Amino acid sequence: MARRSLTGILSGRLSMARGRDLAQAAAEGAGDVFHPVITLTRGLRCQAAWLRAWWARTPSDRRGPVLFLAASAMLVVTLLPYGPALVVLAVMGSAAWAGRDRNPVETGPDDTETAKLQAVYQALVPYLSDPADPKPLYAHDGSWEDAVTHYEFDDGRLVLLQVRYPAYFMDGDVEARARVERLLHAKAGRGREYRFDWNEEENLVTLTALPALTTGITAQRFVTAPGETILGFTDDDAVRLTIPVAEGEETWDAPPVVWRTGPRSTEPHLLAVGRPGTGITTLLRSIALQALHQGDVLVLDGAGTGEYAFLTGRPGVLAVESGLAGTLAALEWAARETERRLIAVNRARQTGRQTPQDARTPMWIVVDRPTALAHLAAAEGRPDPQELLEVPLRHGRAANVTVAVGDQIEALESLALVVRAHTRARVVLGQVSPAQVHAVLGLPPHTTPAAHIPAGRGYARLGDGPVHRLQVPHTPDPHDEETGQAHAQAVLSLLPAHPTPEPGTSTAGP
Incomplete structure (x- = not known):
């Protein structure tokens, strides 16, 4: 009797457990069955809410034509074979897409x-x-x-x-x-x-x-407004402007670091420093090539390596000097030209006339390694060429004269005070310490240095703006034996063509 009672109790408990399992399975099955219904219901609700909002935005004078077009479309659909069925399938499909679950379950870290x-x-x-x-x-x-x-x-x-x-x-x-x-x-x-x-x-x-900045952008004609110069390219979220660039056979939009010069610029002059081989001369070559399409360029090569010789004799190139005597003479002329332009601008403003064309044409003074020339001038007892830059630096903004200076970062203390005081656009290239970046830009870098620094990589800051990562366009010396044919041709194609002599004139010198 006791054995039968125990057996009954066990049988009853097994039946209850089996019943609970069946009920749970039925509930899960019901959930699986009703999940598409819930998705469609949610989607239809979203579509109805959108339709109400659209109807509320529609002006009252346009609601009549809209209802007429909708009724006409429905009439045409009902007359087509399988038209109503296709409409129902389209509505249900769009509802299923609108009602899908957009909140996937997030998993924690492993x-x-x-x-x-x-x-x-x-x-x-x-x-x-x-x-x-x-x-x-x-x-x-x-x-x-x-x-x-x-x-x-x-x-x-x-x-x-x-x-x-x-x-x-x-x-x-x-x-x-x-x-x-x-x-x-x-x-x-x-x-x-x-x-x-x-x-x-x-x-x-x-x-x-x-992500690493691309190094494949070479010298090319950039899309810029008058008075704008592309120093290089930076991160996508650092600037709000993009310009089309060609990288190999592909063309895409890249975010540039734009340096604006001219009478309305707040940072009309530039100073670029870096270690040897980091791309300072490349940056100055890129600036000179862009400046030739806007005005006249005077190039002073203190290193004397001849890396600007390809500019000699080109239209718009006033002179390319590398010796001390020629540099001093060119800078004295540049100071007098700046004063002449300044006087012409003031007279035009006083009399209410337009500024003469020869005073409105931009003039660029590109100086590479001025400290090398300063040491040479001190050894010969001659004036420091940097002091002759005082007039273009102080009054160049009003006279439409721009000065771009490049030197090694080890010679930063040797730069004249007038050069450091009036160059508010700054560039630092190469593997330099955060303290050195802070000394040049006035702010520490906002990024850590990369393991490998390619040529032309560094930081740029324009006036009181933020510090940007920078990659200078590859602009090599086209006369260098190590320059590839494609890169050399890219640089030479940016130069203004030599003037064609008129018939009957001689091209020989005096």
């Missing part, structure tokens, strides 16, 4: 990524903690989940990291920021460039891995 984030958190503890903090955000026994607000990985490497920091952290201290940036750079992985964005209002710092 074990490797969790270990990486925890390592970054533990490394920040000595920098962002305070023993007097009663509720420290960073502690040796803490977790990264309280400090990391956003992160992204790509093949196991951090490409985006946003962390919170305590309110008492001195985020206004440049050195304190630099320590945190160096640490995050090391933990995220060296060999790539990272940008750091500090949000002082919300106590957030964001690390973003940057």
Whole structure:
């Protein structure tokens, strides 16, 4: 009797368990069955809301014609074979697309990524903690989940990291920021460039891995307005302007760093410095080629290497000087020409007339390695060529005279005060320290240095604007034996053609 009772009880429990399983399976099946219905219902609701909003935006005088067109379309559809069925299928298909689930389930980091984030958190503890903090955000026994607000990985490497920091952290201290940036750079992985964005209002710092700037843009005719010069190209989100460029056989839009000169410019003169072989001469060649399409160019090559000889005799090239005597004579003439232009502009304004054409034509003075000529002039007891740049630098903005100076960063202290004071557009190229970038640009770099710095890579800052990453267009010396035929031809094609002599005239010199 007892055995029968026990058997009955067990049989009853098994039946109840089987019933619960069947009920759960039925519920899941019902959920699977009703999921398309829910999607279609959500989509139809979205379509109805859009239709109501569109009808509310439609002016009252246009609603009648709209209803007439809709009725005509419905009549035509009903007369077509299978017309109503096709309309129903189209509506249901669009409803299914509009009602789909757009919020996929987010998965957390795997074990490797969790270990990486925890390592970054533990490394920040000595920098962002305070023993007097009663509720420290960073502690040796803490977790990264309280400090990391956003992160992204790509093949196991951090490409985006946003962390919170305590309110008492001195985020206004440049050195304190630099320590945190160096640490995050090391933990995220060296060999790539990272940008750091500090949000002082919300106590957030964001690390973003940057793609490498392209080095395939060569010398070409850029689309610019009068008075605009392309120094190079930067990140897509750094500037709001893009211009079409040719890279090989492809054409695409690239974000340029545009230097604006002329009477309305706030930074009419430029200073570019860098280590030897980093592309300073390449930048000055690119500027000279662009300037030839706008006005006249005077080139002074203090290095004396002949890398501007291809400009000699071209229309618009006033002179190409590399010796001390020729440079001094050219700069004395440039100072007198600037004064003449300034007088002509003032007289035209006083009398209400238009400025003469010879005073409106832009004139560019490109000076490469002026400190080399300064040392040579000091040895011979002659005046410093840099002092002769004072008049073009001080009054060039009103006289439409632009000065572009390039030199080595080791000779920065040897540059004359007048040169450093009046060159508000600045460029730094090559592998230089953050302190040197700060000394030239007035701000530290906002990105970490790359493992490999190609020629023409660096930073640019125009006046009081932000610091931009920069890649100078490849503009080699076309007469150099190591220059490829395609690159040499690209540079030569930008030069103005030699003037064609008139019939019956002789081209021989005096």
